[in-house]
Amino acid sequence: MKKASITETKNNLSRLIDEVKNGASILILDRNIPVAKLEPLNSIEVSGFDLAASLVRRGLAATPRHQLDVTQFLDREKTYLPIGVSSVKALLKDREEGR
Template identity: 40%
Template sequence: MKTSSLTDTKNQLSSLIDQVRQGETILILDRGRPVARLTSVLAEETSAAEGREARLERQGALRRATTAKTDDLFETPRPRARGPGILETLLDERRSGR
């Protein structure tokens, strides 16, 4: 983790933001004492999502897949409706005047 004084941070903010975009975390110091941390929002969102998944898995509410089974996902035939469809039923009701 890189460090930057408060004065340097003010003077080089654009450069520091570019470093954060590259994945760097920067600790901002005021007279040698840490006062802030400059991190990527994307990194925080990713770690928060991973934390949620881990918590749900521990609680038993989530079970991760062991293998990706997408081969037959779109090849499974759609089930056929038994009897007349809803459109046919609606048209019959209109014709009979109900």
């Protein structure tokens, strides 16, 4: 793996990006301490991003309005469906009610 200082990275970013496009991975160093890595995206990461962007463009998904508070989300009161109640019907009912 190639190494580059922050100064070298700032001065040669376009060239380093070209190297990454050709498959290279580059470790970025700040005073000889690794702080970041430039590497090619794999096809799963790209396809996942493309899928999300495509859904947003088609109006089937929206970008987040704010950052998720994970602690609050996990601590919220859980809702359980009674036995025999269809989760699909419950979801459709929630959508009709605007929840």
